[in-house]
Amino acid sequence: MEVNAEAVRLAIERNRASISLDQAMTSHGYMSLQDIIVGPEELNPEAMMKKEMVREEIGKLVEALGEREVHILRLYYGLGGESVWSFEEIRRLLKLSRERVRQINFAALAKLRQEDHLNYFI
Template identity: 55%
Template structure:
């Protein structure tokens, strides 16, 4: 079918002096328009992301079209380093504070949970979970500030 459509397209292009419509190709081949459209769209050649876009050949499609952040090596490394840093910081807390923060922010790969949900899970009040959360975050801020200051004073 791809070959028939290509042949009909070439023939009609010569006759009409312009590219034919899907309808004209379908009439010539005596098939449905949807078939011509589907085959034409599926038989396109892939385009290389390294193909130059401009006449000067300096810019490629890959530079113009941005993919998801996860596929960019710089972003992947940055994300990995942030995870390692977060793990190190969480290890400075006591077990309960660490567990509550992991649940609250969804750091275990699960969706984040509310203070009320965490409270039911740990048999604590929502208010107590909120307090522990605040204390833990405060401790993390203090430790990260201390760590940053240590970097400046180490000679």
Template identity: 35%
Template sequence: MWHQLLPHATSFDAFISPNEDTRLEAFISDPDSFRQERLILKAEVDRILNKALRQLPARERYILERRFGMRDGSELTLEAVSRILKLSKERVRQLEREALLKLRLSLEGMRSQLMGA
């Protein structure tokens, strides 16, 4: 019955070609290895982002960390950050914009270094 339903089915134990000693099962991804790969990639992205954030002035870094929840996962509004820093919402928005620009430039520079290495 299975042969009628799947006329072209092949065993995972089959070799990929007559001239190869590699079996099809070697090409099946392991879900655990994919998760591990994602964890490693996330850790590397976090490391690079933190390196770029450390290059910002403390106040700008603080604003980005609070606005985007980088400290504890909770994102604060412009108004909340402005109350904490005793600045106007507009000034916090300006500082956030400047910080994001600096962060982008820093990350682009790091990318150039990584690609050139």
């Protein structure tokens, strides 16, 4: 047949019977596989609401900051779903020194610490 033994073994392994997520996993039948397997956090309504509330609170908090401070915090901490950037990457983007980016970040955090709402996140 001129078929690689590895390909045959892989085909045999992949040819297993499907399992229903609704299949009872206990002898009493009250727990299904779907109950056991943890899904993405976004599917949990409580987690989705908490995430949205945190997003709204962060939006309120950063209103006290300047545009550059908000931009640096969003990049450094990955706020708003953005990827996390290092001070070096932000420095190159904004054409500032790494130390200046760090200072702006520190000053922005100091301003946020003065806000009463920040205790919710600590």
